[in-house]
Amino acid sequence: MRFVIIGNSAAGVAAVETLRCLGGYQHHITVVSDEPTGAYSRCLLPDLVAGKSTENSIRLRPAEFYRRLGVELLAGVAVVALRPHEKKVVLADGRELAYDRLLVATGASPVLPAVPGVEVEGVCTLRSLRDARRLSALVPQVSGAVVVGGGLVGLKAAWALKQAGLEKVTVVVTSPRLLIRQLDERAAAMVERELVNAGVDFIYNARVKAFIAGPQGRLTGVELEDGRELPAGLAVVGKGVRPNSSLVEEAGGEVGRGVVVDGYMRTSLEDVYAAGDCIQVTDRLTGQKVNSALWTLAFEQGRYAAANMLGVARPYPAPLTRLNSARFGGVDVVSVGNLEGEEVLVQYDPLSRTYRRLVFDGERLAGYILAGKVDGAGVYTALVKSGRPAWSYRHCLLQGQVGSVSLEVLLRDKNDLNPNSFIN
Template identity: 35%
Template sequence: MTLSPTHVLIIGNGMAGQRLVEALLAQPAPPSRITVIGEERVPAYNRILLSPLLAGELDNTALTLRDADWYAEQGVELILGDRVEHLERQARQVITASGRRIGYDHLVLATGSRPALPPVPGIALAGVHGFRDLDDAAALTDCAARGGNAVVIGGGLLGLEAAEGLRKRGMDVSVLQRSPQLMNRQLDATAAGLLENELAERGLDVITGAQLAAIEDDGHGRVAAVRLDDGRRLPADCVVVAAGITPNAELGRDAGLDSERAILVDAHLTTSDPAIHALGECCQFDGRTYGLVEPIWRQVEVLAAHLAGEAVDGYVEQPSATKLKVSGVSLYAFGPTEASPEHDVLSYHDPERGDYRRLLLRDGRLEGAVLYGDTGAGPWYFEQAQAGSDLSACRQALLFGPADVQALRDAAAEDLARANDSAHQERPVEEAA
């Protein structure tokens, strides 16, 4: 293996930063030196598994992606528990909170994001938590051990998982969702209603259309209740904020990198400084910011090849499907969440089995799907949508997945073959000759 004589410094030891390290090491000519700086005290871990950790279904070790020994074995310098405070672009150095000065040839910002905090009184009180890292999970576990009431702000995936984890640990939990339905970015109204009913049956108090007015103080700087703008007051021993994310773009912005909501990058994940790159939740490309792993993994592959000097096509946006498991309920969705007047809508609902499917077609081609419960056919639907397949001939079997569609196609092919045979046999002798 030939080493590229460059030093790549990665700020951020989250999932994106870790994925980039592994992708760099897999290149034909990896950098001769890789340094990773992580603000947290532990090596990279799978944040997607924070929910089962909070619920008590996993322990911390199950989340670890690579331990510190792995980095050492790979020749990667890993610095944990230190925060980069300043970038000195002209000197190509970073300065950490502990006073380290570290140079680089290429710098990668993989600083992730933090919870978006609603601008309401009391948001900084003790007992108000995010749900983004191991420290958050530990703090919420401690809250749950004391029992009482929890209020979760946000009815998306993260909020619902946090709510269910706290419920499983014995707390009385209310979920506040500003929109009229849960998971409004992924589900249609019917699927969202099914999910809300399921969670209510388990004991969660779901309040949709909720407008947060304030978080009340107990008089000692700690949360006591949550107040809505309609006057309702919900007792709260802890509050979890899971209402979106804010990119951690300040480091690059303060260094003068072009930024909007996040740090602007081109198709090779390069910022306005050619020696600095940004990746994942802290970057913005073509007007978009990121919160799901699939596009970030594609960014990693592009950036790793680019840093290793390989010729690589730039990153391009691609449609993606969302496969989720919310509190034991499987969901799969892509495309529009609601139908337009131009859509042909197919739907199926089996209440006893807890299955719901809704497909949106335009001119015989699939544009969107929502699957609740049985999601096995989801990837096949997505493939058909990506291929632009004309599904008009098998419309009546579409709701039941690829097996039924194929059976219909096979039957149609057999009917056509028989018709052709019959037509051939009935032709006059002169014509057949």
């Protein structure tokens, strides 16, 4: 059987490994990627900009990964069209690839604001290795930068730029505080304090009106809607991502908040599957249709898609899509699930700078926030995912005494803790 995978990131890599693990070496696998480099971790790109990691250290798999698995890799080549009725993929260089089963793992692209000057040299995103290289090259040439966005992407970029030695970094936030979708006020304030102590400035309730270019066409400043102008030779936009679903849509496939897939990762196109940031999923807690934009989910979906492509029917369980974690200096934060619910318990210890917020829906733990110290986060997450009664553990959980939570309860269903268990 001929398998073609479009995309060489988390979902694509996981699919390759699963196809070989479950299907052996008798199948032909081709991976097509528009990036010329091997697979790497997008989550570690800020560390690369900060000078804390190297390109080699952020590789997802060794350079010989595909050769060792007998997989054909077409790198630096874009797919321009799908022909599902012919079961062919059309490449930008005119070549056509035939397939029996196709996996679309095209990821997502950064959202840029529709304002004048967004194409000016010096206005960047931080989504790809190309972006990280560009930022690293620009940092020594400028003295100040503006980061647009107060979410995790923007704050990670701001932290990285300060760690890289940039003198002045200002974050422009449209909302009245940071991380309004990921954290509550207390946890967000802890992150803000750490960033301010590192030298990052913040402007709240502000929007960008234009990016200003100098006489030579390079960025010199960022104009806000209130008339202020912030001098900057570099700007990073961190305002979310948009699923790369156009290939499926143009081929006649169903698209909503991303490529629509069924419980077996199949698109509406025959023998075409999809996984990763390009798809739409149903959130386990809310039941809402949302874009799947988590690195861990991409790996999970790649594995499930590959199993189903081989005919090993494995229904994909509704995922938990609200899961965020980050570290800013000495402050770690993790937020999972719902941040509001029937019963909310909080505890803050200013001496240890530790904060915990537990959100209960009846007996079950529906969400939580850990900030400062995040020890045992996996236990909290397992309880949220499983939906098991957890109210009786509330005092232990609020105190961070997760060792007191019975392992027998947490391990009763291994699939909740190990999404790969179907491979064994």
